[in-house]
Amino acid sequence: MRRLLPLALLAACLWRAPHAAAASPPYFYPFVSPYEATVMELPRWLEVSLPATVPIREFTLRVFPEREIPAVFWYEDGLVCSLAYQDRAAPLIFVVPGTGARYNSAKTLKLQKLLHQAGFHVVALSSPIHMDFVVNAGTGLPGEPWQDAEDLYRVMALAYEAVRRRVEVSSVALVGYSLGGFNAAFVARLDEERRRFNFRRVLIVNPPVDLYGAVSALDDLLVQNIPGGIDAIEPFLRSVLATVGAAAKELGYAELSGEVLYQAYKLLPRKEESLAALIGLVFRMSAGDMMFTADVMNGGGYIVPRNARLTNSTSLTRFAAVAYRTRFVDYFDEYLFPHRQAREPGLTKDGLRRRMSLRSLEAYLRTADKLRLVHNEDDIILAPGEIEYLQSVFAGRARVFPTGGHMGNTFHPDVARAIVEAVTGREP
Amino acid sequence: MGVLPGRTALAVPAVAAVLLLAACSTLPHVGPDTVPPLRTYAEVVTTPGPHLLDVSDPVEGFNRGAYRVNYYLDEYLFLPIVRAYEFVVPDYVENRISSVLDNIGEFNNLTNSLLQLKLKKAGITLSRFVVNSTVGIAGLWDPAADLGLVRQSEDFGQTLGHYGVGSGAYLVLPVLGPSSARDAAGVAADSVAFSFVGPIAWIDDVAVSAAYSGTAAVDRRHRIPFRYRQTGSPFEYELLRMLYPMKRELEIAD
Numbered sequence: 058m059r060r061l062l063p064l065a066l067l068a069a070c071l072w073r074a075p076h077a078a079a080a081s082p083p084y085f086y087p088f089v090s091p092y093e094a095t096v097m098e099l100p101r102w103l104e105v106s107l108p109a110t111v112p113i114r115e116f117t118l119r120v121f122p123e124r125e126i127p128a129v130f131w132y133e134d135g136l137v138c139s140l141a142y143q144d145r146a147a148p149l150i151f152v153v154p155g156t157g158a159r160y161n162s163a164k165t166l167k168l169q170k171l172l173h174q175a176g177f178h179v180v181a182l183s184s185p186i187h188m189d190f191v192v193n194a195g196t197g198l199p200g201e202p203w204q205d206a207e208d209l210y211r212v213m214a215l216a217y218e219a220v221r222r223r224v225e226v227s228s229v230a231l232v233g234y235s236l237g238g239f240n241a242a243f244v245a246r247l248d249e250e251r252r253r254f255n256f257r258r259v260l261i262v263n264p265p266v267d268l269y270g271a272v273s274a275l276d277d278l279l280v281q282n283i284p285g286g287i288d289a290i291e292p293f294l295r296s297v298l299a300t301v302g303a304a305a306k307e308l309g310y311a312e313l314s315g316e317v318l319y320q321a322y323k324l325l326p327r328k329e330e331s332l333a334a335l336i337g338l339v340f341r342m343s344a345g346d347m348m349f350t351a352d353v354m355n356g357g358g359y360i361v362p363r364n365a366r367l368t369n370s371t372s373l374t375r376f377a378a379v380a381y382r383t384r385f386v387d388y389f390d391e392y393l394f395p396h397r398q399a400r401e402p403g404l405t406k407d408g409l410r411r412r413m414s415l416r417s418l419e420a421y422l423r424t425a426d427k428l429r430l431v432h433n434e435d436d437i438i439l440a441p442g443e444i445e446y447l448q449s450v451f452a453g454r455a456r457v458f459p460t461g462g463h464m465g466n467t468f469h470p471d472v473a474r475a476i477v478e479a480v481t482g483r484e485p
Numbered sequence: 486m487g488v489l490p491g492r493t494a495l496a497v498p499a500v501a502a503v504l505l506l507a508a509c510s511t512l513p514h515v516g517p518d519t520v521p522p523l524r525t526y527a528e529v530v531t532t533p534g535p536h537l538l539d540v541s542d543p544v545e546g547f548n549r550g551a552y553r554v555n556y557y558l559d560e561y562l563f564l565p566i567v568r569a570y571e572f573v574v575p576d577y578v579e580n581r582i583s584s585v586l587d588n589i590g591e592f593n594n595l596t597n598s599l600l601q602l603k604l605k606k607a608g609i610t611l612s613r614f615v616v617n618s619t620v621g622i623a624g625l626w627d628p629a630a631d632l633g634l635v636r637q638s639e640d641f642g643q644t645l646g647h648y649g650v651g652s653g654a655y656l657v658l659p660v661l662g663p664s665s666a667r668d669a670a671g672v673a674a675d676s677v678a679f680s681f682v683g684p685i686a687w688i689d690d691v692a693v694s695a696a697y698s699g700t701a702a703v704d705r706r707h708r709i710p711f712r713y714r715q716t717g718s719p720f721e722y723e724l725l726r727m728l729y730p731m732k733r734e735l736e737i738a739d
């Protein structure tokens with residue numbers, strides 16, 4: 058059987074050759090609704106093929122060795138990152154994941170495989186608003202883009218030192234998706250001054266334009282689609298869980314899978330609204346996780362009392378109840394803005410809001426030849442007009458797909474190819 | 486001859502460790518200089534409860550201790566073993582092992598279906614056991630599923646729930662994880678029944694029992710996708726405590 062394999066491969070190549078020569082088929086994406094696209098897994102046959110495993114090493118960074126980790130985060134012990142390595146000299150690429158995602162989240166791992174397959178050493182980091190990052194590597198309240206970029210830059214420099222002992226690096230690139238794309242744009246700009254990496258290429262995938270606006274819109278999905286908002290979430294969650302259970306039973310599966318979730322979705326009453334509400338809920342929860350963590354790390358006063366000690370057995374239930382009832386706009390108004398103002402007298406709310414936008418980087422984004430953008434016209438984190446804005450700023454350096462929602466089509470073969478072409482520079 | 490499942494045997498020292506930890510208070514340590522936060526519970530949570538996160542947890546100190554012990558056991562004992570198992574054993578063989586263990590486990594599904602007088606379920610389970618033990622060669626494969634006979638999971642906790650026994654206090658069992666007073670009693674009853682009259686007891690051989698317990702423990706962890714810290718949330722304990730009763734209610738209703 059093994060010996061037949063090369064033969065089969067050869068046959069496959071011959072068979073494919075005429076197709077490869079013809080114009081590639083138009084982009085086909087199965088989900089028309091951007092909410093569906095955002096949540097549902099692509100069917101297998103429509104996904105780019107990725108290696109089952111790639112050689113990966115995890116490593117732990119102690120960014121501030123002197124920092125005392127609060128006892129309430131008893132499980133935190135350094136910032137873990139992962140390296141997918143090549144056996145020879147190769148370019149290295151950093152991956153900055155989206156809102157609250159960890160270095161080993163499903164999407165980050167897939168992106169790591171895709172880029173490894175394209176020939177990179179791939180270092181996956183955690184999002185600067187993931188609790189691991191906030192506890193081990195954050196230096197203030199997350200959300201101010203330059204400070205988040207500084208924190209990321211520090212981590213990247215340490216990670217680079219750590220991996221260089223193991224692998225030979227020929228050049229450095231950077232990719233970020235979603236909030237990570239937003240972060241990556243600021244890191245790229247920072248690197249123009251610091252010159253630590255001299256990124257060969259920087260790719261931002263599905264970033265928000267105006268962070269405050271995007272985040273408020275996500276938050277509204279929850280409030281607008283569940284009458285009563287978070288306080289009325291219980292019956293909603295119960296019905297969703299029951300539906301997922303029914304779908305799993307119908308399909309005869311014991312475990313959750315994309316198929317089960319899709320089946321459940323088809324059974325849900327008020328499908329679209331339910332999906333939108335779930336997206337809003339997931340977002341609200343990761344924001345709440347970040348706010349609580351950041352509050353503890355900054356001495357408390359917002360959600361936890363100041364000068365109180367939380368231990369490894371302190372009940373956090375009431376803090377969770379408060380954190381999950383705190384919108385990002387509350388955090389911005391009541392905590393982030395006053396915190397920044399104390400550091401920068403004269404800063405206005407409007408000024409901070411304007412800074413938290415890719416528009417504040419426009420001059421750089423327009424001219425930096427190394428930057429690339431991959432995005433979707435129907436991304437739910439963009440406001441009307443923003444995709445046109447990005448297209449005008451990035452012009453020939455943008456690849457914009459008509460559908461795909463927020464990150465729903467990342468591993469569609471066409472999008473995956475666009476990503477690889479953008480970071481390798483092997484563009485058509 | 487009784488078969489104590491491997492994980493239950495480990496529970497004894499783990500309970501001792503938890504009891505040592507459980508003495509801690511679950512309230513924040515405060516002093517005279519403690520200042521209340523800007524957003525207090527009283528001001529923010531204005532609708533009447535109980536809320537989704539408010540699951541009755543009278544032994545929270547113990548539970549959080551058990552949660553912590555389980556985290557370390559998982560990190561430094563179970564997961565390394567499972568990783569080695571997954572590295573050495575091919576996926577195909579892993580699945581055959583899971584299948585054999587599931588077939589042996591039909592014993593508890595059968596007794597509990599009968600106890601709940603769910604005769605259709607009992608019939609399906611019995612047919613599954615017969616078909617899979619013979620055509621499926623000692624349960625290595627699951628041909629019954631291809632005949633439309635899908636596995637009917639039932640345990641004694643579900644049986645108690647079926648007869649209206651409330652879940653009781655939330656309980657984190659050392660080694661075994663999230664549970665409740667009712668379900669913990671169920672786990673105990675199921676494992677006692679299994680040890681004395683279940684399929685492994687029919688063989689009555691210490692080596693077989695030990696091999697079964699060890700394999701079942703590894704297989705069980707291998708098949709549970711949950712990983713600590715996967716939620717990325719500082720409230721992971723609360724989130725599990727919220728989801729566990731919901732999941733059980735659905736299982737009981739089925």
